[in-house]
Amino acid sequence: xFRALIYLLPLAxxxxxxxxxxxxxxxxxxxxxxxxxxxxxxxxxIVGPIVWLAAGKLREVPAGGRTPSxxxxxxxxxxxxxxxxxxxxxxLKDENEKDEAVLKDxxxxxxxxxxxxxxxxxxxxxxxxxxx
Numbered sequence: 001x002f003r004a005l006i007y008l009l010p011l012a013x014x015x016x017x018x019x020x021x022x023x024x025x026x027x028x029x030x031x032x033x034x035x036x037x038x039x040x041x042x043x044x045x046i047v048g049p050i051v052w053l054a055a056g057k058l059r060e061v062p063a064g065g066r067t068p069s070x071x072x073x074x075x076x077x078x079x080x081x082x083x084x085x086x087x088x089x090x091x092l093k094d095e096n097e098k099d100e101a102v103l104k105d106x107x108x109x110x111x112x113x114x115x116x117x118x119x120x121x122x123x124x125x126x127x128x129x130x131x132x
Contacts, residue, residue, distance in 0.1 A: 010046045017041050017049030021056065028058045 021029070021037050029037055037056050041048040082088045 010049075013049045014041060014045055017052045021052055024057050030056055030058060032056070 018038065018041050021034060021041055024034065026034055032040075037052055041052050044051075
């Protein structure tokens with residue numbers, strides 16, 4: 001049982017330190033670049049992870065509450081909800097104005113056709129039928 005623990009504990013420590021190093025922003029890695037820390041963690045199996053955890057990373061909370069997922073937050077779209085996005089609201093307004101213009105054209109065409117139909121009906125009673 002202890003033999004397995006002797007191998008599993010350093011392996012778990014190495015995996016934890018490796019993932020922690022990968023998730024750390026570049027400007028929070030101390031003394032060396034992140035790439036160098038990754039090689040140290042992977043090459044020096046027991047000592048590398050301990051050195052990384054002890055001296056490789058800033059351990060204080062940075063201003064602004066930065067987390068490892070900061071990259072994902074900074075690269076998502078600026079507007080979350082459509083009603084917060086002024087470009088989307090402007091596109092709705094433009095589309096609404098276009099629809100209103102089309103509706104006015106249809107109403108004008110309908111009135112013109114109705115007037116034409118009334119003139120034909122009234123004119124058809126007054127005028128003799130063609131061909132008679």
